[in-house]
Structure formats: structure tokens, C-alpha cells
Amino acid sequence: MSDFKIIIGLEIHAQLNTKSKMFCCCDNDSQGKKPNTVVCPICLGMPGTLPMPNKEAILKTLKLGKALSCEIPNYSKFDRKHYYYPDLPKGYQISQYDMPLCIGGNVSLELNGVMKSVKLNRIHLEEDAGKLIHLSKNTIVDLNRAGTPLVEIVTEPVISSPAEAKEFMRSLQKILRQLNVSNADMEKGHLRCDANISVIRSDQSSKIIEIKNLNSFKFVYRALEFEINRLTSDFEGNIGPGKQTRGFDSKRSQTYPQRLKEEASDYRYFPEPDIPTIDTTLLKIEEVDSELPSTFVLRVHEEYNLSKEVAKKLTHNLELMSCFIVLEGKLNHDSLKRSANWLANEKILRINPDLLVTLNRSIEKSEINSSQAKSILRSAVDEEDIVQQIKKFRSNDGRDIDGVRKIIDKVVESNKKEKEKYLAGKKQILGFFIGQVLGELKGNGNPEEISQMLKSKLDGK
Numbered sequence: 001m002s003d004f005k006i007i008i009g010l011e012i013h014a015q016l017n018t019k020s021k022m023f024c025c026c027d028n029d030s031q032g033k034k035p036n037t038v039v040c041p042i043c044l045g046m047p048g049t050l051p052m053p054n055k056e057a058i059l060k061t062l063k064l065g066k067a068l069s070c071e072i073p074n075y076s077k078f079d080r081k082h083y084y085y086p087d088l089p090k091g092y093q094i095s096q097y098d099m100p101l102c103i104g105g106n107v108s109l110e111l112n113g114v115m116k117s118v119k120l121n122r123i124h125l126e127e128d129a130g131k132l133i134h135l136s137k138n139t140i141v142d143l144n145r146a147g148t149p150l151v152e153i154v155t156e157p158v159i160s161s162p163a164e165a166k167e168f169m170r171s172l173q174k175i176l177r178q179l180n181v182s183n184a185d186m187e188k189g190h191l192r193c194d195a196n197i198s199v200i201r202s203d204q205s206s207k208i209i210e211i212k213n214l215n216s217f218k219f220v221y222r223a224l225e226f227e228i229n230r231l232t233s234d235f236e237g238n239i240g241p242g243k244q245t246r247g248f249d250s251k252r253s254q255t256y257p258q259r260l261k262e263e264a265s266d267y268r269y270f271p272e273p274d275i276p277t278i279d280t281t282l283l284k285i286e287e288v289d290s291e292l293p294s295t296f297v298l299r300v301h302e303e304y305n306l307s308k309e310v311a312k313k314l315t316h317n318l319e320l321m322s323c324f325i326v327l328e329g330k331l332n333h334d335s336l337k338r339s340a341n342w343l344a345n346e347k348i349l350r351i352n353p354d355l356l357v358t359l360n361r362s363i364e365k366s367e368i369n370s371s372q373a374k375s376i377l378r379s380a381v382d383e384e385d386i387v388q389q390i391k392k393f394r395s396n397d398g399r400d401i402d403g404v405r406k407i408i409d410k411v412v413e414s415n416k417k418e419k420e421k422y423l424a425g426k427k428q429i430l431g432f433f434i435g436q437v438l439g440e441l442k443g444n445g446n447p448e449e450i451s452q453m454l455k456s457k458l459d460g461k
């Protein structure tokens with residue numbers, strides 16, 4: 001294994017939870033409905049019909065893109081992707097080829113206590129195909145799903161292990177749900193994943209495999225693990241022509257060959273002639289889900305006891321809101337609350353959940369205090385910069401412990417009344433003393449240490 005480098009890229013399909021389908025007025029929720037009853041001439045692909053793009057689907061895609069820090073180009077278009085399959089009556093799928101709605105972006109995840117940001121390549125919008133149901137003797141087709149709006153989220157090949165791929169899916173699911181763009185229920189097929197995996201040997205020879213349609217976090221992990229073991233244990237034996245597409249048999253926990261992977265040129269993409277180019281500058285993301293900000297405000301107010309004012313400020317900027325959502329589950333209650341206040345009230349140079357996690361961990365370990373963290377936030381450009389600045393504050397702290405002691409003596413002497421109150425049992429007045437000392441130190445002290453030193457001084461120990 002150590003001789004091989006593993007690179008994984010994921011393509012995730014998420015069904016959008018819009019009211020109607022992507023290019024027609026059919027209900028987008030066909031859960032529990034009889035097969036082929038939630039259909040119309042457009043989603044059945046009848047000749048002579050014209051697709052009408054769903055504005056809500058486009059807005060939800062842009063909203064997701066904004067939340068994941070994607071670039072939103074001014075213009076975007078739809079294309080036809082040709083292939084023949086029984087669940088695709090038109091003989092082509094309306095998708096996006098060279099002008100997707102969202103470019104770049106990233107998703108943060110935490111694995112074994114370490115934060116990582118996974119770069120995205122793009123997010124585009126397309127329509128889902130129908131569903132084939134395999135019976136014992138024959139296969140039947142249900143076209144209720146045909147035309148469901150589907151976003152495809154494509155990562156760069158930067159994921160390095162099955163565990164990381166699984167965490168990526170978890171993070172993404174959470175964001176999709178919090179933004180209310182998809183129900184993202186993997187069991188119901190709302191969220192599906194194709195994994196591209198490259199195994200590169202030290203002599204740079206490599207193999208590329210695509211595993212299709214993984215529909216649970218566990219399967220993503222198990223399929224990748226199986227494939228890595230298969231490829232690395234018999235590297236020479238597994239070399240075949242071109243890329244290979246494989247499926248995953250969840251019962252046997254192993255992958256099996258399906259077909260040679262198509263290249264883009266096999267699909268004969270061309271611009272969809274029936275849909276004009278989209279000018280994204282004319283679209284207002286706020287139009288979609290006007291109820292979302294108020295739901296968010298109420299939720300974080302109740303769950304984290306955040307003031308409604310702070311929560312509202314977070315909803316004014318989708319980048320702030322999505323950063324907060326990513327931080328949930330990564331930070332403890334106090335740190336999360338602190339971060340929300342920073343996001344709402346501080347001039348932060350770079351809004352990035354990883355940087356906020358690093359700073360909060362440092363505060364939790366009493367390496368720096370909150371006001372030091374704020375000054376770092378205002379100037380730090382990246383993680384490395386933050387680590388350096390934390391180091392600098394730490395070395396300043398330890399430099400002059402006698403100096404700190406002198407300041408403590410001075411503060412205690414000049415606040416005799418407060419000292420008496422403290423000795424009379426009003427212990428919370430310690431906070432006042434800490435504040436005074438930190439003020440004298442211009443925010444440079446370590447509150448934990450100062451608190452200990454103050455206690456010794458006041459208790460006369």
C-alpha cells in the first residue's frame with residue numbers, strides 16, 4: 001500500500017426539493033405515487049414539446065453555490081447530453097457542459113480532529129432520468145422521477161481516503177439540508193455518489209476506475225476500500241484499456257465491472273436549442289425560500305441561546321450563514337457562540353470555518369484569549385499565518401511573568417473595596433480583576449493564568 005498514492009474525486013447528484021420538476025409543471029414529489037402517473041408530455045420526452053426551465057431550481061443551485069464559496073459566472077447555459085437508455089425517453093439528458101451555474105468552491109470537513117477543505121470543480125444543474133425496476137424475469141420502467149431537478153457537485157481529485165470521502169458526503173448532506181435545497185435522504189435516492197479513484201504507483205503508472213451510484217455513506221466507504229485493495233494487491237493484473245466503470249454489490253461488499261467509461265466526446269454534447277442562455281445577474285437568490293432566514297434565526301436562537309440580532313446578521317450574508325452551519329458540530333457550545341458573534345460583528349479578513357476552528361481550539365487550550373483571537377481574525381490570511389500569530393502571542397505571554405505579577409499587585413491594591421467584597425464571598429468579582437489586569441496588559445495576557453495568579457494573591461496564598 002505504501003508504494004501507491006490514492007486520489008479520489010467525487011461526483012454527487014442531489015435532487016432539489018423544488019415544488020415542480022426541472023422543465024415541466026409536474027409535481028416534484030412522487031413519493032408513494034403509482035408508477036408513470038406523475039408525468040406529462042414534456043418529461044416523457046414527446047416530440048414537439050418544449051422545456052421550460054424551473055426558476056426555483058436555478059435559484060436553489062445558485063444558493064448552494066454561494067454557500068460553498070463558488071464563483072457564479074454571469075452567464076450559464078444548458079446542453080444536451082446524448083445517450084440511449086430505456087429510462088431516458090428523449091435519447092438525451094438536458095444537462096450543463098461548458099457553462100455551469102457554479103464554478104470552484106469548497107466543502108469543509110473534519111476527520112480525526114483535523115480540518116480539511118475539499119476543493120470543488122463545479123456545480124451544475126440537470127434533469128434526473130426515470131427509474132428501471134428489475135423484476136425476476138423482466139425489467140419495467142417508471143418515469144415519475146424523469147425530469148426531477150438534479151445538481152451535480154463535482155470535487156477536484158483531492159480526497160485521499162475512503163474515510164475522508166465518507167466525511168465529505170456527511171458534510172455536504174448537512175449543508176444541503178440546512179440550506180433547504182435538497183432533502184438529501186440517501187435511502188430515498190435524493191443523494192447519490194459516483195467515485196473516481198486513481199491508484200498511482202511510484203513509477204507514475206496509474207489506474208482509473210469509476211464506481212457508480214453509491215447510495216449510503218457506508219457503501220461509499222466500503223466500495224472505495226474494496227477497490228483500493230483490489231487495485232493495489234494486483235496492480236499489473238488490473239491494468240486494462242482506458243477507464244473502467246464499476247458498480248457496487250452491497251450484499252457482497254464488492255465492486256463488479258460494468259462498462260468502459262465514456263469520455264465527454266462520446267456524449268456529443270451540444271447547446272440545448274430550446275432554452276436561452278441564463279443571465280444570472282438578473283436572478284435574486286433571496287427570492288427563493290424567503291422563510292428560510294426566519295427559521296434559521298429561530299433555530300440558532302433556541303439551540304445556542306444566540307441573540308436574535310446576531311442570528312439575523314448571519315442570515316444577511318449567505319457566506320456567514322454557511323460558515324456557521326459548517327462550524328456546528330465541530331465546535332463546542334461556547335466556541336460556537338463566540339464564533340457566531342465574531343462572524344456577525346467583527347471585520348474578518350477571510351471567512352473560513354477551518355481558521356475559526358483553529359482559533360477556537362487555541363482559546364480552549366488557553367493559548368490565547370478572545371481579544372487576541374479577534375486581532376488575529378482581522379489580519380490573518382491563512383491557517384499558517386494564524387499558527388504563527390498564535391505562537392507570537394504565546395511567547396509574549398511567557399516573557400514577563402514578574403511584570404504580570406506586578407500589574408496584579410497594583411490592580412489589587414488600587415481596588416480595595418472590590419477585594420473586600422471578594423473576601424466576603426462575592427467570588428464573581430474575580431472577573432472584574434481579570435478584566436482590569438488584561439486591560440493593563442492591553443489584551444496580551446493569558447486569562448487562565450491570570451485568574452490563578454489573582455486567586456492566589458486575593459486569597460493571600
Ligand SMILES: [Zn+2]
Binds near residue numbers: 021025026
Ligand atoms: Zn412533466
